[in-house]
Amino acid sequence: xxxxxxxxxxxxxxxxxxxxxxxEGQAAMQALAGIDLRIEQGDFVAIMGHSxxxxxxxxxxxxxxxxxxxxxxxxxxxxxxxxTRDQRARLRRYYLGFxxxxxNLLKRTSAIENVELxxxxxxxxxxxxxxxxxxxxxxxxxxxxxxxSPSELSGGQQQRVAIARAIVADPSVLMADEPTGNxxxxxxxxxxxLLCRLNREGGIxxxxxxxxxxxxxxxxxIVHFRDGRxxxxxxxxxxx
Amino acid sequence: xxxxxxxxxxxxxxxxVMRSFLTVLGIVIGVASVITMVTLGNGATQHVTTQIAxxxxxxxxxxxxxxxxxxxxxxxxxxxxxxxxxxxxEIGSVSAVAPASTGAATAIFGNENWSTSITGTTSEFVALxxxxxxxxxxxxxxxxxxxxxxxxxxxxxxxxxxxSQDPIGQRIRLGSLSFQVIGLLEGKGQSMGQDQDxxxxxxxxxxxxxxxxxxxxxxxxVSVRDGASTEKAQQDIRLLLRDRRRLAVGEEDNFQxxxxxxxxxxxxxxxxxxTGLLGAVAAVSLVVGGIGIMNIMLVSVTERTREIGTRLAxxxxxxxxxxxxxxxxxxxxxxxxxFGILLGLGASFGLKSVLRIPFVFDPGIAVIAFxxxxxxxVVFGYFPALKAARLDPIEALRHE
Ligand SMILES: Nc1ncnc2c1ncn2[C@@H]1O[C@H](COP(=O)(O)OP(=O)(O)OP(=O)(O)O)[C@@H](O)[C@H]1O
Ligand SMILES: [Mg+2]
Numbered sequence: 001x002x003x004x005x006x007x008x009x010x011x012x013x014x015x016x017x018x019x020x021x022x023x024e025g026q027a028a029m030q031a032l033a034g035i036d037l038r039i040e041q042g043d044f045v046a047i048m049g050h051s052x053x054x055x056x057x058x059x060x061x062x063x064x065x066x067x068x069x070x071x072x073x074x075x076x077x078x079x080x081x082x083x084t085r086d087q088r089a090r091l092r093r094y095y096l097g098f099x100x101x102x103x104n105l106l107k108r109t110s111a112i113e114n115v116e117l118x119x120x121x122x123x124x125x126x127x128x129x130x131x132x133x134x135x136x137x138x139x140x141x142x143x144x145x146x147x148x149s150p151s152e153l154s155g156g157q158q159q160r161v162a163i164a165r166a167i168v169a170d171p172s173v174l175m176a177d178e179p180t181g182n183x184x185x186x187x188x189x190x191x192x193x194l195l196c197r198l199n200r201e202g203g204i205x206x207x208x209x210x211x212x213x214x215x216x217x218x219x220x221x222i223v224h225f226r227d228g229r230x231x232x233x234x235x236x237x238x239x240x
Numbered sequence: 241x242x243x244x245x246x247x248x249x250x251x252x253x254x255x256x257v258m259r260s261f262l263t264v265l266g267i268v269i270g271v272a273s274v275i276t277m278v279t280l281g282n283g284a285t286q287h288v289t290t291q292i293a294x295x296x297x298x299x300x301x302x303x304x305x306x307x308x309x310x311x312x313x314x315x316x317x318x319x320x321x322x323x324x325x326x327x328x329x330e331i332g333s334v335s336a337v338a339p340a341s342t343g344a345a346t347a348i349f350g351n352e353n354w355s356t357s358i359t360g361t362t363s364e365f366v367a368l369x370x371x372x373x374x375x376x377x378x379x380x381x382x383x384x385x386x387x388x389x390x391x392x393x394x395x396x397x398x399x400x401x402x403x404s405q406d407p408i409g410q411r412i413r414l415g416s417l418s419f420q421v422i423g424l425l426e427g428k429g430q431s432m433g434q435d436q437d438x439x440x441x442x443x444x445x446x447x448x449x450x451x452x453x454x455x456x457x458x459x460x461x462v463s464v465r466d467g468a469s470t471e472k473a474q475q476d477i478r479l480l481l482r483d484r485r486r487l488a489v490g491e492e493d494n495f496q497x498x499x500x501x502x503x504x505x506x507x508x509x510x511x512x513x514x515t516g517l518l519g520a521v522a523a524v525s526l527v528v529g530g531i532g533i534m535n536i537m538l539v540s541v542t543e544r545t546r547e548i549g550t551r552l553a554x555x556x557x558x559x560x561x562x563x564x565x566x567x568x569x570x571x572x573x574x575x576x577x578x579f580g581i582l583l584g585l586g587a588s589f590g591l592k593s594v595l596r597i598p599f600v601f602d603p604g605i606a607v608i609a610f611x612x613x614x615x616x617x618v619v620f621g622y623f624p625a626l627k628a629a630r631l632d633p634i635e636a637l638r639h640e
Contacts, residue, residue, distance in 0.1 A: 060634055063553070065553055065633050065634045065637070066634045085558060086557050086558060089552065089555050089556065089557050089558070090555065090557070091555075092553065092554065092555040093554065093555025093556075094555070096555075098553055098554075100550075100553075100637065104546060104549070104550045104553070104637060105550075106547050106550060107547070108255060117550075117551070117554055118554050118555065120244055121551075121554060121555050121556050121560065122555075126244075165554075
C-alpha cells in the first residue's frame with residue numbers, strides 16, 4: 001500500500017482499520033476486512049474492484065449511511081461513530097452528496113423536484129431553489145426534462161438526475177456509486193468531464209466507485225479493492 | 241419548512257385521491273353525524289322553546305303519572321272530568337280549564353276516509369292551545385253537557401275528506417257514530433315532523449261515551465289568570481289533586497303539574513339525551529376512522545420506505561420525517577373533518593325542512609369537530625410517523 005497524500009494536518013476523510021461484517025454466526029459475511037484510507041480535500045478517488053469486493057459497502061460508510069463494525073472513521077477530524085443520528089444527518093446534508101447505485105429517485109416526482117430535495121432540507125427559499133435545480137439539470141444535459149418523472153426517463157437520464165441531485169447543494173465531498181454504469185461511452189465521458197470540472201473548479205472532493213478502467217482514468221487516484229481489503233492505491237499518471 | 245411539508249402532504253394525498261377518500265370516510269361520517277345531530281338538536285330545542293313560549297307563560301299542564309326523568313312517566317290512574325271541574329271551581333287564580341283525552345279513529349265522509357286523532361275536550365281547549373276557528377263555531381255548553389255528536393275539524397282532515405268543499409254542517413262518521421261538523425280550525429302547519437292540523441275535536445263527554453268507552457281524562461290544561469302567580473296556582477292544584485287522589489302524607493305525587501318552562505325542559509331534555517347518545521356513537525366512529533388512518537399511514541410508510549431512506553440519506557432529520565408523516569395524517573384527517581362538517585351542515589339543512597325546525601348553525605361545534613378530527617390525525621398518525629422516522633437509512637434504501 002502506498003500512502004497517498006502528504007500529511008498536512010487532519011485529512012478530510014480518514015478510515016482506520018475499518019471492518020464490516022454482515023449477518024451473525026454461521027451466516028456472517030465479512031464485507032470489509034480492515035480498510036485504511038486517507039482522502040485529502042480536493043482529491044478525486046476512483047475505487048475499483050471485482051463485484052462483491054466491498055466497494056459499495058465502503059462508500060456507504062464514507063457517506064455516513066452505514067456504520068462500520070470495527071475501526072474508526074474521521075470526517076474532518078471528527079469521529080463519525082460518536083455523532084448522534086441527527087448530527088450524522090446534518091453531516092450528510094451540508095457536506096456530502098451521494099449518487100446511489102440504483103439512483104433512488106423519488107417515484108411520481110418530477111426531475112426538478114427530485115433535484116430540489118436537498119435544497120429543501122437546507123432551507124433554500126423556493127424561487128432560488130428552483131433556479132439552482134434548473135441550472136444543475138442543465139449542467140448534466142437535461143434541459144427541457146425538468147417536469148418528467150423518473151418513469152418517463154431513460155436509465156441514463158435517471159442517472160443524470162441522480163447526479164444533479166447529489167451536486168445541487170455544492171457538497172464538499174461527492175460520493176458516486178457507479179455514476180456511469182448505465183451510460184454509453186459518449187454520455188459517460190460527458191459525465192466524467194462534468195465531475196472533473198466540479199473537482200477542478202468547484203474544489204469538490206470526489207470518491208467514485210467504477211467498474212470501468214476508462215472512467216477510473218479520469219480520477220487523480222485509483223484504489224483497488226479485493227475481498228474487502230485495499231489491494232493497491234496509486235496516483236493516476238494522467239493529469240486530466 | 242412547515243409550509244413545504246404541508247404542500248408535500250397535500251400532494252401525497254392528491255396522488256391517491258380514491259384511497260385518501262376511503263381512508264377518511266370514517267372521520268367524514270363521524271363528524272357529519274356529530275354536526276347533523278347537534279345542528280338538528282339545537283334546531284329542535286329552539287323550536288320547542290319558541291313554540292312553548294308562544295303558548296304563554298300562564299299555561300299549566302296537568303298529567304297523571306310520576307315524573308321519572310326526561311320524557312319518562314310512570315303509570316298512574318287517569319283523571320276524571322270531576323278533577324278538572326274541581327280545579328276550575330276551587331282554585332281562584334285559574335281562568336280556564338280544559339280536560340282532554342285523545343284517541344285514534346277513522347273519519348269517513350262519502351267515499352273518502354282518513355285515519356286521524358280525536359281529542360275529546362271542552363270548548364276552552366281551542367283558545368288554550370292558541371288555536372282559532374277559521375269558520376263555524378265552537379261547542380255550546382249544552383252540547384258539551386249532553387255529549388252531542390258534533391265535531392271541529394283540523395285543516396288536514398278537511399282537505400282529505402272534503403277537498404275544497406265547505407265542511408260546515410256536513411255529517412261525517414267517526415268510528416261507528418255520525419257527527420255533525422260545526423267548526424273548522426285555522427291551519428297551524430307542521431312541527432317536528434308532526435302535522436298539527438291532523439285532528440278532530442269532539443266534546444269530552446261524547447268522546448268518553450262513544451269513542452274511548454271510559455271516564456278517563458289524560459290531560460288537564462289550565463290557564464292562570466293574568467297577574468296571578470303561576471307558582472301559587474301550581475301549588476294549589478297540586479294540593480287539591482293530592483287530596484282528591486287520596487295520597488297520604490309523605491307519599492309521592494302520582495301526577496305532575498308543569499308550567500311551560502318545565503314542559504320545554506322536559507321536551508328538550510329528550511332531544512338532548514338523544515343528541516348525547518348519537519354523539520357517543522359518532523365519537524366511536526371517529527375512533528374507528530382514526531384507526532383507518534393509522535392503518536393506511538402504516539401501509540404508506542412501508543410503501544415509501546425507499547423514499548424515506550432517500551430523504552434520510554440526503555440529510556433529513558428524524559423529526560423532519562416524523563413531521564412529514566404526521567402532517568400528512570393530520571392533513572388527511574382534517575380534510576375529512578372539513579368534509580364531514582360540510583356534509584353534516586348540508587344534511588341538517590336538508591332535514592330541517594322535512595322536520596320543520598329552524599336551522600341553527602353552531603360555529604363552536606364546527607370548530608370543536610374540526611379540532612377533534614385534527615387531533616385524531618395526530619394521535620393515530622404519530623405511531624406510523626415515528627416508525628418512518630426511526631428507519632435506518634441504509635436499511636430503508638435496500639428495502640424492495
Ligand atoms: N445488506 C447486506 N447483507 C448481507 N451481505 C451483504 C449486504 N450488502 C452487501 N453484502 C455482501 O458484502 C459483500 C460486498 O458487497 P458490496 O455491495 O460492497 O460489493 P460491491 O463491491 O459494491 O459489488 P458490485 O460491484 O457488484 O456493486 C458482498 O459479498 C455482498 O454479498
Ligand atoms: Mg456496489
